[in-house]
């Protein structure tokens with residue numbers, strides 16, 4: 001039971017997720033990427049949780065718009081990579097470790113979707129909160145940096161253990177998988193995954209979390225370990241960087 005933590009998924013807005021991570025031992029809790037405060041506050045009250053901090057992956061409003069009312073509800077530390085994010089009083093950067101009494105999180109800087117983007121990794125429980133950098137079967141749009149920078153950021157995530165459970169910022173899994181099946185209709189792993197994905201959404205209402213080890217085989221933006229995607233690149237005479245750019249451009253227009 002030592003250090004037992006629970007991750008609760010809080011649907012937000014149209015297709016965003018915020019997460020509440022809390023300790024079963026002492027009821028300490030943190031919030032990640034709040035967009036709408038009401039369901040978060042309701043959850044904290046219902047479960048008698050002690051808020052120890054709010055963490056933000058990047059500056060987009062669908063990850064931050066709940067900050068003001070949450071801070072009105074309870075003053076707490078806001079850990080973010082950008083001083084312009086509302087309420088920020090702890091600036092975080094690459095390789096920082098945040099030690100809460102029940103949870104230690106490593107900050108990994110992942111610029112690409114935005115310049116300030118970070119993700120949060122907990123080694124002890126194999127958890128990754130990937131914001132809008134890595135999605136299930138996809139990755140975030142590249143708004144503020146180059147494709148190369150985004151690809152380097154995703155390669156950092158790729159170094160984490162296969163057993164890592166990933167919680168991302170949006171429910172885009174079905175659309176992302178449809179995009180892949182449209183482009184790689186002979187990749188049998190994708191149709192296998194579709195059955196599981198639909199069952200998971202039917203059973204749990206969402207597709208979080210997903211396993212990083214499996215994602216390495218099916219996500220073309222994390223393609224360095226997939227034989228299928230290596231063959232595809234060889235056949236088409238393109239390298240990893242060109243493949244990444246082609247896939248991202250195609251997905252933007254899907």
Ligand SMILES: [Fe+2]
Nearest residue numbers: 058060113132
């Ligand atoms: Fe975003």
